[in-house]
Amino acid sequence: MNWENNVRRVVPYQAGEQPQSGKVIKLNTNECPYPPSPRVEAVLHQFDYDVLRKYPDPDVSALTGALAKRHGLSREQVFVGVGSDDVLAMAFLTFFNSGKPILFPDITYSFYDVWADLYRIPYKCQPLDKDFLLVKEDYLKENGGIVIANPNAPTGIMTDVSDLEEIIRANPGSVVIIDEAYVDFGGESCVPLIQKYDNLLVVQTFSKSRAMAGMRIGYAMGSRRLIRYLQDVKFSFNSYTMNATAIAAGVASVEDEEYFREITDKVIATREYTKEALQKLGFTVTDSRTNFVFAAHRSIPAKKIFEALRAQEIYVRYWEKPRIDNYMRISIGTRREMDETIRFLESRLGELEREQS
């Protein structure tokens, strides 16, 4: 007998590369091209490091309070975790115990099936239609839970909140998770539905629109009951997940609504600019409401373009997966970074096109 027989075998999620060289144009992990609110800097630079010797507030009250206020909820309706991945991992563990398959789209955030596998939760992927739109009817059948990213990744496409409401209403026996990691870039949030449906959990993150991927803060909003169950499981896992600097920096960010609007508006404007430029170069680009575009060229395989970009130290994301293997996901950087990327494509696509024929 060897201990290795009892190990939980998993196929881990593959995150985008994190090249350490400063020269690269990094458009592969949907990070924000602008720094966090200057208030975050002030908080760190004035941080009373002596408090670090003590455990942080296990209830993270300052941060759940700030988030509750911003979203018009009570503190007991907010749960905070180490990025939205931590929040989603806890939610899968807490809510998907029926033994029945949970449902999510075939093309979506590729961590959902990883969590399901980790916890041995059965799942059935529901195909998006040919235009990558969610097929509402697929979520009206029996299930053990539902997870929908809205706007979706990597397609960037938004499903109408009215359609999601129909799904939530039709499933009182299941928790429906709406993953709104990208909602701040022009999407419509399901948060207003929380007061109506106690089986709805809405997840958001500081990693994209608050430029704080490095600080690891995500959160969930839902009915008090739902949040209490999630808290119970969290307190059975790790009493203190949020460190003192993350809590303080998180509060500073939430309190700076003006800066938040400024940077998200800039990203949205650059996204529309990028979309138009790519279309002129022969790309089909989905209607993205996120901080990335999802683009396929009319004649050159995405993999070829992806490799040409990479050779130029421009990193975008590409998946060799059915249905999307001709698309690239390009995060929205600064205007200058997008211009450089577009100029490079302009200079190179002709040659790649000729190689094709």
Place this chain on the structure above:
Amino acid sequence: MNWENNVRRVVPYQAGEQPQSGKVIKLNTNECPYPPSPRVEAVLHQFDYDVLRKYPDPDVSALTGALAKRHGLSREQVFVGVGSDDVLAMAFLTFFNSGKPILFPDITYSFYDVWADLYRIPYKCQPLDKDFLLVKEDYLKENGGIVIANPNAPTGIMTDVSDLEEIIRANPGSVVIIDEAYVDFGGESCVPLIQKYDNLLVVQTFSKSRAMAGMRIGYAMGSRRLIRYLQDVKFSFNSYTMNATAIAAGVASVEDEEYFREITDKVIATREYTKEALQKLGFTVTDSRTNFVFAAHRSIPAKKIFEALRAQEIYVRYWEKPRIDNYMRISIGTRREMDETIRFLESRLGELEREQS
């Protein structure tokens, strides 16, 4: 059908209180009475907050590298998490999947049974002997895994490494976790055994001896194989658990060995001083190799003393549990805090003793 039927029901771990008032003497959660290394302050006050917009290094290489160097291991033998609770939670999930009961002492860190319950891992508690010593033979029978805190909490008592080695050697079919949260206060570490036994996982923390409970850093050391399995599960849970400030502050702390020795030596000296003073007041005090003492009074019930201390805003830890309900766990604070606590007991014990008779 209601979604609540599918919720994972748990009884969460109860951490010690975290009173927010500054006046209290807080000796209830084994925090360090001294601040972290001044290098930690420097790192935060000079932190380049712009890096926060990017995801942190998922491999936490800087910190695993620093820890590996300090412990004479390779980077691939070190795993870092959000406090040792996060590390232990991941280890339970990764290694204890045999379906056979895992073993740990009846009196020990009260999170072990919480994790087992969370993941539906069967377990059997093995009674410590009447002096709270580990009975080695209890761990030589069939099992699905073993967890031993050494030194143990809340007793503070150390088991000889030679006894632990016998347990590790006798169980090649199980992962043996040695939880060394308190080892830096005069205990003997099992780290040297890692090169000999690939089924040994040693867990340590920054929360006690590095005065960084508020930064949430813990780590595990073991064979490359063991660590790789743990990494795989971690990457199936959350790609980025350590935020950028925790990584930088962690490295700064590890590199300041001198300060580390200074504060742990001070805590040890204060512990011995406290132990003697308590003995003079009629307490039995275990032979603690930790940053707390575990003490029972010869005639006054612990609960009475606990309540008297609490009324005075001196917080210690008390459990109304079989076998230990006459003991208090008192964390070692500054010399001044311990003197104040001792003076208060001196002034009060006589009266409490009279109430008894």
